[in-house]
Amino acid sequence: MKCGCARARLGGGAGTNPSEASDVPDIQRVAPERAQPGHRPGRSSIVRGEIGVGETLPPEMQICEMMDVSRTVVREAIRTLTGKGLIESRPKSGTRVRPPEQWNQLDPDVLRWHLETAKIDRYLAKLFQLRSAVEPAAAALAATHAGEDDIARIRAGCDGMDTAKTNEDFVAADIKFHQAIYFATRNEFFWPIAQMFEITLRQSFTIAAPGSHRPRALREHRAVLDAIAAGDAEAAREATVLLLAHSADDLVRIRGREFETPPAPARRKR
Amino acid sequence: MKCGCARARLGGGAGTNPSEASDVPDIQRVAPERAQPGHRPGRSSIVRGEIGVGETLPPEMQICEMMDVSRTVVREAIRTLTGKGLIESRPKSGTRVRPPEQWNQLDPDVLRWHLETAKIDRYLAKLFQLRSAVEPAAAALAATHAGEDDIARIRAGCDGMDTAKTNEDFVAADIKFHQAIYFATRNEFFWPIAQMFEITLRQSFTIAAPGSHRPRALREHRAVLDAIAAGDAEAAREATVLLLAHSADDLVRIRGREFETPPAPARRKR
DNA sequence: CCGCATTTCATTTGTCATACATTATGACAA
DNA sequence: TTGTCATAATGTATGACAAATGAAATGCGG
Known part of the structure; x- marks a missing residue:
């Protein structure tokens, strides 16, 4: 048991957190589920990789x-982490960290923990890769599957963007718009992606909006809405592709090259 | 409390091991010794919707x-379900069921519980909608991001399908092939989808394989592999689209019309 | 007498401490 | 090598208390 002379915190953000200290502190690190929005973040050194995989x-x-x-x-915390696939515990051999491929990357908490530690640009880029794959298809499905209420929600998002005064309102409406599209697919497999979208964007909503070109964004959002309302799947797909492309342009313009380059070229075989 | 005269089961905290499967009823996880053989192994009535949303x-x-x-x-079970977003409990007001949009549909357990209660065809259809959206993009990303080891894994899946004797082996290799592609994207947001894919298919692996046209499937899988290995993103995308289209054809042929129709037409607005 | 704010109370979850059961690992012996 | 057993870790049970909160009861002013 070389394990770690008290250094192995379950949720130990060690020095990253200001203040803290005191006598009550680490419980909140251990019990991630109690992490209310307003709560202090630092937790889960597992995500940080401070505890080796498989150990x-x-x-x-x-x-x-x-x-x-x-x-x-402690057990409740362990139960929570187990539920998210981060760890796995068996009677005698102890509690082990599972390989990252197996843990629930789309889980809201896991997502948040990642966002605290990862390079934000890399993360946004990867998120965008998934969005680019899924959202056009989601819009197409929405065009054929949405009910009246779904369309009303999408329209509400659009209108909200229109009338938004503050930047924050604008982003909130934007998020609602896209979420509504995912829900309108009537396919629950798409929903977690909408969740992820919300969390990630809410964490970094200062990034995208200020630099984006609002009138154009609004026009394009409404184009998607119209296509869905008209039940035209192909038009919805294309409008979404366009919207995403421009959105990506905005991000690249703001965040610089780092965003557009693929996260990990890795190999240049051939 | 009309709620549920002993009908309200809490889904137990089965580990998230995807491979675990087996037919051990989850109720025994909650109450190992008390689970009478005579008692119905019905689990998680929440997923079934027996407990109304919000109640x-x-x-x-x-x-x-x-x-x-x-x-x-009970508390551990509650913790587990809370972690998966199914319920939410506050000190005095009790434990409430959260709206289905908010629970982690991609969680392995939630997925399994759904599979036990839902119409399998509907579910496969929805799953396929997501696959159709994601997998071509994943293949394209894999073409540009995969490392040597990733490609080796994909190839191993291909070879496994080739040499498979039993139907089960074939399906296992098939799953491994597709999973390897998702991992090869080097984008962790794609991984949970691969997980879901594995679980869903493992539960119903008797469905697809027997009726599929193996030689053609093999050819098409290898085409995807070649495109990825060559680093040709567009070719990989197109090959995957083709593969999925034929795979869908097989499913329709086997499962009948029910599979191909959209799950919930709902509205035929203009 | 009625309406509203405040206080009290009771119910339910959250936490603690301890004991026992189960199980897998590793060592030891045949 | 193999079978058995000790041991250490998790899993479960039980009972008690703390904290939080919703709702009823109460007091005050109109």
Whole structure:
């Protein structure tokens, strides 16, 4: 058990958090599920990779005394992390960190933890790759599957963008618009992607909006809405492709080259 | 409390191991010793919708005596479900079911529970909608981002399909092939989709394979592999589109019309 | 007497501490 | 090598208390 002389925190953002200290602190790190929006972030060193993949973290009892909480709390935290696929615990061998491929990358919490540690540009780029794949298809499905209420929600998003005064309102309406499209597919497999979209964008909503070209964005959003309302799947797809392309342009313009380059060229075979 | 005279089951905290499968009823995970053989193994009535959205389920103590287990177990189950976004509990008002849009549809367990209750054809159709949206893009990304090891994995899947004797082996190799493509994108947002893909297909792997046209499938899989290995994104995308189209044809032929019709036409507005 | 704010109360979740059961790992012996 | 057992870790049970909160009861002013 070289494990880690009290250094292996379940949620230990160690030095990153200002203030903190005090006597009550680490519980909130351990119990990620209690992380309310307003709560302080620092947690889950697993996502950070501070605890190697496949390696076991200290036994429950040890964790208990490390952060001075009861085993109940520790177990609940473990249960939560297990549910998100981060760890896996078996009776005698302890609790192990599962390989990153297996954990639920779209889970809201996992997403947030990642956002705290990762390069934001890389992350936005990857997110955009997924959006580019999914959202046109979602719009097309929405065109053929949406009900009246779905369309009303989409329109509400559009209108909200129109009448928004503050930047924040604008982004909020924007998010609602896109979410409504995902829901309008009537396909629950698309919904988690909408969730992810919301979280990621809400975390970094200062990035995109200020630099974007609002009138054009509005026009394009409404084009998508119209196509969906008309039930024209192809038009909806194309309008979405256009919207995403311009949105990507905006991001590149604001964030610079780093955004547009693929995250990991890795190999240049051939 | 009309709620549910002993009908309200909490889905147990099965581990998220995708490979675990087996037919161990989850109820035994909640109440291992008390699970009477005679009792129906019905689980998670939440997913079934037996407990209305937004409504509260009975207090913990009541659940305890309902299924004759300790509160610890109930609480762990609740924690698990909370982590998956199915429910939300606050101190005095009880534990409420969250709207389906908010729960983690891609979570392995949620997925399994759904599969047990839903019409399998509908579900496969929806799954296919997502695949059609994502997989071509994933293949294209794989073509530009894959490393040598990624390609080796994809090739291994291909070869496995080639040499497979039993139907089961064939399907397993097939799954591995597609998963490898998702991983090869080097974009973690794509990974959960691969997970979902595995689980769903493993549950219903008897459906697709027997009726599919193996030689053609093999040829098309290898075409995707070649395109990715060559780094040709467009070719990879097109090859995948073709593969999926034929795969859908097979499904329609086997499962009948029900598969190809959209799950919920809902409205035929203008 | 009625309406509204405040207080109190009771219910439910959250946490703690301890004990026991189960299970897999690793060592030891045949 | 193989079978058995000790051991250490998680899984479960139980009972008690703390905290939070919604709702009823109460007090005050109109």
